[in-house]
Amino acid sequence: MSPAAVLYIVPTPIGNLSDISHRALEVLQQVDVIACEDTRHTARLLSHYQISTPTWALHDHNEQHKAEQLVARLSSGKSIALVSDAGTPLISDPGYHLVNRCREAGIRVVPLPGACAAITALSAAGLATDRFAFEGFLPAKEKARHDKLESLKEESRSLIFYESPRRLLDTVAELVAVMGPDRQVVVARELTKTFETIHSLPAAEMLEWLRQDDNRCRGEIVLMVAGHRPDSEALPAEALRTLTLLRAELPLKKAAAITAEIHGVKKNALYKYGLEQE
Template sequence: MSETNSSMVDVATLYIVPTPIGNLADITQRALDVLANVDLIAAEDTRHTSRLLSHFSISTRTFALHDHNEQQKADFLIEKLQSGTSIALVSDAGTPLISDPGYHLVNRCRQAGVKVVPLPGPCAVITALSGAGLPSDRFSFEGFLPPKSKGRRDCFQALANDERTLIFYESPHRINDSLSDMLAVLGAERQVVLARELTKTYETIHGAPLGELIEWLAEDSNRVRGEMVVLVAGHRAQKEELSAESLRTLGLLVKELPLKKAAALTAEIHGAKKNALYKWGLENLG
């Protein structure tokens, strides 16, 4: 592992700095060094960020950059960067740009040839996924669910057959309605994990078939408090059931024919899927 002088920052550079999603101890030393040494911090909410900076005795000047002014202020910040100013971009919690402001600024910086340095750090998506117990080799982060029922149902319908683990953000006041819409589209048996209050005192990660999860939430109003990450197991095609007759036929034919041809003939005789028969043969007759 190489070592660098983490207390130094480069001029004319935009740093993407993750901040804690709940537990202040999760901030990295590198993040603190960058925040303390840059010329300016572009923050989603300057009052919120000021409390964080005050906690760590950092006095760097802040500048408001949020969803409503980002496109207008991006040019101003790029001019500052091109003149040699070093800037850190932070959101209220977690990694900037992940369902938070920053995309337009980073995109414009890339177009303008301004150096962008992303720091690793807290991110609710990855934190929830790592503890959910759902497949993590392939996943899709879908951001916040639409605010209206029709939009949510359309979203779930479009993703119903996606085999990846699906990850959403949702607010406490919409979680019950969103899960009800999910139930209507994906069914009661789809495995869902709810991760709330991550890294905080009342952190909860609870998984169950969707129908049972909805019942579990209804048992205690405290379970719908706090910011939430909803993780949904990807679609799994039901294994096609092969009749006993077709398997007996395959077993007889494979004694005289190659498996591939035996599977094709069995499929024709019994109206079964050739690929399913071939796979079963590989697993059981090899």
């Protein structure tokens, strides 16, 4: 493997230092410099694996300026590994400007697979995984957060957010208000660490559970929300067949009322389903 003139995107552990690949360690050892969010944080990982490669700070506040300097180094034949404090770089972390500049300059960018808190959490959440949307951090201000959740209210994909401990309660309370008390919510915290917890409850129950113990809001948090399901998806297949048969002979309103009585389901949900089929 020749690391010259290549930018490597290297995921690092999100907690447990053993969660790093042999390939990632090889790259970190061989490159000329490691660009990282916090040199002190990355130093702990490098020290653990006895890696002495020089580091260079690249964070939100200096990335656009430093990207030019790093691209110049790459253009001269140097190799660079990009890491974040934890997980996969660029996923709610710095790196976009550097990668974009490398692409524009024709510099090879090589991504390594590895840890990502969002995917790790989703795999154990018990929510639908065939389609999901990663939304990163919600806005810190109340109105902006409310508006964002309103825009996602009818999103059918599972939703994944990163959230800070100090805002978790407010966000879950907003979820109850916007998406309803019964929407399934999963809180995953301290993934791969000693106090890892993954807890799933309807939104209103989750809010109460979090309020019972301050420790439940501490640490690194991934917040997940089940996708919106139209009322018709909860209707039994037998009820839908009955409605279809009755609808052929009766007005929709009457057919929905009779079907609701037979199957013990909501008349309004049947009526809405019938309208959608017209």
